[in-house]
Amino acid sequence: MITAGLDIGSGLTKGVLVEDGVRLLPARSVPTRGNPAEAGRQVLGLLVEEANLLPGEVDYLCTTGFGRYTFPDRDLQVSDITASARGAVFLFPGSRHVLDVGSQSTRAISVSETGRVLRFKMNERCAAGAGRFLERCAKYLQVPLESLGERAAAAEHPKLISSVCAVLAETEIINHIADGVPVSEILMGVFVSLAQRAHTLMRYVGITPEVTLVGGLVHNSGAVTALERTIGLRVNVSGDAHYAAAIGAAVLAHRRLVKTSIAPAAAEA
């Protein structure tokens, strides 16, 4: 049984195929570029091609993310919180706390052993602490996003950013540059600021190990280090965790499919 999970986010649309709810097939992503339905179609096309399947061979498809209602060919849609939690537990079964840092919002989720959401807290009204904060700071510092972690690694003393506002941080960063502070130290300060915002959300729902980080930030070693130092705990990170919500959606699609295909049989018996 092949199920698909599509996480249609504000920055990227991510998708995965999962076999029998347990085996991960290749994952793919494309920029959403303001056209969520099209981005979803593109990702699904890439996944099917990569797995050498015919489009009809995907048995069930579940969408999640802000654009989940825009994709017409879905069998199911679930909230990003439900999907991220489920995906994190799929990747790290010991997860009890999931931190999902997306482009526009950050969510702290406490989860049960089976991956059910117990409590969550998100920041959705302000870009502070979300991926966009990092993107903007990277732009002011003229450091490409993909080399942020590497550039920050050289920092001995983070130069703290007092402003939590993604826009006002620009002025502060410019002042730091003018004062001759090395870029690596400013960057590490940006990561610390991000980690502190995340920590506030995490404390709100209660932090129980293991903590698993999901979302786009997982590729950024500097941010992970800052987060571990700030919360004083190890954080589970995997390259696939960028796809956690998509994985969770595919796993939930499998569960639903199993339930609906067993139910009629049970009724007959």
Add this chain to the structure above:
Amino acid sequence: MTLTGGVDIGSTTAKCVLVEDGRVVGKSLAPVGVDIVRDADHAFDEALLDAHRGREEVAFIVGTGYGRFKIRFGQLVVTEISCHARGASHLFPGTRLVLDIGGQDTKVIRVSERGEVEDFAMNDKCAAGTGRFLDVCANALGFDVAEIGPVSLTARRPVKVTSTCTVFAESEVTSHLSRGKEPPDILAGLHASIASRSLSLMQRVGVVPEVTFTGGVSRNEGMVRALAQRVGLPVNVSPLSQFIGALGAALLGQERAAGAGA
């Protein structure tokens, strides 16, 4: 005949006003870069040039604004709250409430009949509702922030902008644009959104007429109209509205110079 100067170093621009016997005799306005010390000096020199006066003729100089502690000349430093209250009351003696929207913060100040500060509230934690908010959104629409006032006045069906955060508003503006909304309608929506935020801040100190609007954003006619509509009161705006902080500083300098001479 006492000549005094007020230098207001904001987050975005440096302003200097020279006052003689309660009358503005020279002024200057320039962007602020990374070298605030030099920008302050430059603003002062430009105002002197405008007034055809020399540095030695200025009896008293007062500094104010976000960068006031970086001014290397002058006799006194005063908060911009006091200076805005003083400057606004001088131009509009009936002023009881000052709304100052600058590049990086928004302040509301309730003032007494004598131009003294009674209460104030400010937002300096976040760019929402400040000049930066307009700047970022104007750029997303392909405009310079100086152009958007008149353009917004041609709006026919203002669009509702729901994001508080500047970063999210920027995305919201882009998505309105991609859905075929007209730039004037989006701009009018942005102005209405700032007017609402300003009103909430004003309600924290009490909305009492007359309301005087100061700071760089008060130069934007679309913003002035949106504010008057939202607050439901006429709003005083002077052609010198961007210089009110510097003017207040220079006027406080007049009092100090008179006091010192007596």
